[in-house]
Amino acid sequence: MYQNTSIKNNEDFVFKFTESCKEAGLKVTHQRIEIYRALLSSKDHPSAEMLHKIIAEKLPSISLDTVYRTLATFEQHDLISRINTSGSQARFEVVTTQHHHLICSRCNTVIDFHWPAFDEIDQPETIRNWGNISSKSVVIYGMCNICLGKS
Amino acid sequence: MYQNTSIKNNEDFVFKFTESCKEAGLKVTHQRIEIYRALLSSKDHPSAEMLHKIIAEKLPSISLDTVYRTLATFEQHDLISRINTSGSQARFEVVTTQHHHLICSRCNTVIDFHWPAFDEIDQPETIRNWGNISSKSVVIYGMCNICLGKS
């Protein structure tokens, strides 16, 4: 799986994260660690608001603004990545290994999948000459089986 | 190119569009035709607001709400597709041939590119068993050369 859920491994990622913050000149605050930790152990690609709710259990005084601001900062430093669904709220994830997304246009559920054959094929020239690439992935939109059953 | 800009061909698409509307039971209104036509001849994947500005030159009384509502309706009927950038506004396009997107995280410019090698490779099982797919494409985020030059 793309995300190892054992405590030890998650803590390894948290450690790497703190190192990356220091390298980037970002202060390692309680809030930042908790936001990163919550996102790391989330399997459902949460929104800022969903994360805020989770983190508020540990840090009741954390503000929603901090969550938004921090996620934006993390994204700028490529510590996390943003998933743009058709839903009104942006979604986030910690990327540990290359994967792709199946996104339901109805319930906005995001499913990860692997596609090694894709990861290996050569990129067209256009891509190489465009600029600095921070992520390259396949995004599939449609309606998931659960939603199909409902309608 | 993915989009033929000759008037004749665009009008062919407009005709097909009106046929699709009738099939779907959608009324063919001035507003809908102008919105579709404007999107069809736009090369910059415009937002609802950008489209509203363009269409207002022909139909000064058109409301922004109509543009939003109409784009949503078109999307539901797979007449157009939505591009989810990191920018605050959603972007749209008429899809005439299979293509993919390079999206700059700074200026949110969307560039189309073709990748026949991708279009041909086999899909993993996960995809086939997920639900009804309405679009499958490669999305690349990063910073374009223009923005790289600025910073």
Next chain:
DNA sequence: TTACTAAATAATAAATATTACTATTTAGCT
């Protein structure tokens, strides 16, 4: 052509998501 009806629109208000402001707190450094 004219009249009918349901769908679509314009204008406006409301809701929602995100960002900005400011006083206070805190991490990292001396």
Next chain:
DNA sequence: AGCTAAATAGTAATATTTATTATTTAGTAA
């Protein structure tokens, strides 16, 4: 232990999108 710039909490403001309602119009059938 104290200093300083960065980060945060609380709140306000902005921006985007959606809802409401009265009016208009496309499609249809007399």
